[in-house]
Amino acid sequence: MLQFFSKYKFFGIVLLVLSVVIIFSIYQVLVPKKTLKIYQPSDVNASLVDSTLQYKKKYHSIGDFSLINQNGETITQEYYKDKIYIADFFFTTCVTICPVMTDHMVQIQKELKDKQDILLLSHTVTPEIDTVAQLKRYAVKKGVDDSKWNLVTGDKKQIYDLARKSYLAAKDVPYNEYDLVHTENFVLVDKKRRIRGFYDGTKPETIEQLLEDIKILEKEE
Structure with missing residues (x-):
């Protein structure tokens, strides 16, 4: 035997x-493998979408832009080409939601420090106050890694159009010089400039979800 x-x-x-x-x-x-939704304007609350885009059901992507970062460098969409990134909107003198959001961005930066194809992008909504010098002071204070995270300023209308027409992250109201975008949204963007998720940047639990979703997105790319 x-x-x-x-x-x-x-x-x-x-x-x-x-x-x-x-x-x-x-x-x-x-x-089935987990995948993230590709968001179109028609998927988002109509109040957050420019009226010209509200019924768009496909092919939405982040528009071209040209802004200036905390080091005085011109940052365009080319900087984020073939990168996954998280975008938000803030201002350095904000004392309500922005400090919490920035702290969460710092946490994300730390968690993703070794991921060279994942970046961060924060747009000031008060460019008349947040000059390059002001952004640099803020970046140093918060521990921003210049190779990972751009804080950008520039033309106010361009920034506001990005918030409303590209990132679908702020209420759609007619633009004027006294306008103020104030949104808690973090927006996850893939390597094809498509929106893959919205997250409340003030809540720790949604930051954890964002980090988990990035892992899923990495497997897709």
Whole structure:
């Protein structure tokens, strides 16, 4: 009997390995991979979407831009080409939601410090106050990694159009020079400049969800 088992031991091991491989393959086929939704303007609360885009159901992406970061460098969409990134809107003199949001961005920066293809982008909504020098002081104070995170200023209308027409992150109201975008939204953008998620930047639990969603998105890309 022992001689019989010894003779067929190799075949038994091979059969076991093949069985495991087959079961795993079937599992992979039957269990769908997690993917993130691709958001279109029609998926978002109409109050957050420019009226010209409210019924758009496909092909939405972040528009081109040209802004200046905390180091006086021009930052365009090319800087984020083939990158995943998280965008938000803030201002350095804000004493309500912005400090909490910035602290959460710092947390995200720390969690993703070794991920070279994942970046951060924060737009000031008071560019008349948040000059390059002011953004630099704020960046140093908060521990911003210049290679990872751009704080940008520039033309106010361009920034507000980005918030409303590209990122779908702020209430759609007619633009005027006294306008103030004040939104808690963090927006997750993929390598094709598509919106893949919205997160309340003031809540720790949604930051954890954002980090988990980034892992899913990385597997998609």
